[in-house]
Amino acid sequence: MFGLRGRVAVVTGGTGVLGGAMARGIARAGARVGVLGRRKERAARVAKEIEEAGGEAMPLPADVLDRKQLEAARETVLERWGRVDILVNAAGGNVPGAAVGEGESFFGLSREAFAGVFDLNLVGTVLPIQVFGAAMAEGKPPGEAEGCIVNISSMAAQRPLTRVVGYSAAKAAIDNLTRWLAVELPRRYGAGMRVNAIAPGFFLGEQNRALLVNEDGSLTERGGKIIEHTPAGRFGEPEELVGTLIWLCSPAAGFVNGAVIPVDGGFSAFSGV
Template structure:
C-alpha cells in the first residue's frame, strides 16, 4: 500500500480523460490521499461510474461531461469545479487516444502488404488524433492555468508515451502528438517556473488499455506479434499495471517530494528505453 501523503489532503485535482484505464486509477489513488477529484471526459456515464466508486470508498469526486477540444465546455467545467470545491491545485492532462484512420496496416511500406498504407491515411483522422492529444492538453492547461496560479503549490502532469522518444511503427499521428507533449511540457515549465507552477509529464511504458487492446491482443485473448516484440524489448518482460504509475504521479504532484522538479518527462516503462536490443 502506498503511504498517505498528508500534504495533499483537501487539494483539488482535475483529471481529463479521467474514466480511462490509467487515469481512473490515478483518480482513485488521489482520492484515497484525501484529494477532491474532478473527472472530466466526453461520456458522462463513464466518469460518473468512477466518481461513484470513489465516493463508495470514502473519497470525494465529481464527474463532468467535457470536450477537451472545446473551450466553452472546459470553461463550464471550471466553473462547476470552483462552485463545488472552490479551488484547483492539480491538473492531469490525461485525455488522448488514437484512431484507426491514423494507423497504417503494415509496419513498413510494402506494395503487397494488406492493410492501410501511409498513402491511404485519412487526413482528417490524422489531424483529429494529433489535436486530441496535443490541443487536448494545451486547451485545459490554458483554461485551468489561471486558477492553478492561485494555488500555493500548483502542478500540471501531462501524459506522454514511449512513442514520444522514438516513434512506434503504424501510429505516426499519435507518436508525433506525444513527442509534442514532451516539448510542450518543457516549454510550460520554463514559462511558469517563477510562478511556482511546476509542469512535468509521465511517459508510461506499455500497458494494456482500451485504446491499444486491438493492437496487442487478438480475438482469442492471445498476445499479437506486436505484443511479443514489446515484451522482448522490455527488460522486465511484462506489461505495466495501472498501479505502477501511482508512485510517479504522487511524487510529481507533492512538492514536499519534488519541489525542484519541473520540465521533466518521467518514464515508467520496465526498462524499455534503456534497452538497446543487445
C-alpha cells in the same frame, strides 16, 4: 511529503482505464478529484467509486476539445471546492486512419486523420491547461501562484513506433509542450507552478488491447515484440502509474519541473541487444 490532502485535482480522461486509475489513486492520497470525460455515466461511476472508498469526487462531463465545456467544468469545481491545485491530462489516444497499416503507404495518410490525432492529444492537452491552469495562476499576487500540471506522454514520443505515425508525433509534441510550459509558467507566475509529464510504457487499455493480445489471452505478434523489448517481461498495470503521479503532485517533487518520467518496465532503456 507525499500526501495530497486538501488539494483539488482535475483529471481529464478520467473515464478511461489509465485516467480512472490515476483519479482513484490521487483520491486515495487525499485529493478531492474532478473526473472529467465525455462519457457522463462513466465519469459518474468513477466518482462514485472514489466516494465509496472514502474519498471526495465529482463527475465533470466535458469534451477536452470544447473550451466552453471546459470552462463550465472549471466553474463547477471552483463553486464547490474554491480552487484548482492539480491538473492531470490523461485524455488522448489514437485515431483511426492516423496509422500506416500493413500494405498501406505513408504517402496516402489521411490529412484529416493526422490532424484528428493531434487535436485529441495535443490540443486536448493545451485547452485544459489554458482553462484550469488559469485558475491556478491568475488572480494571485505576482510570483506567488502555485499549481501542478502533469501531462501524459508515451514511449512513442521517445522511440517512435511503427504504424502509429500520428500518435507518435503528437506525443512528441506533448514532451516539448511540457518543457516549454515548465519554463514559461514559473517565470511568469511563480516558482510554485510546475509542469511535468509521465511517459507510460505498454499498458492494456480500451484502444490497444486487440493489437497486443488475442482473444484467447495469448500475445499478438506486435505484443510479443513489445514484451521482448521490456526487461520487466510484462505489460504494466494501471495502478503502477499512481505512485509516480502522487510523487509529481506532492511537495516531495517541489523541485521537479520540466521532467518526463518513464514508467515503462525498462522499455526505454533496452537497446534490443
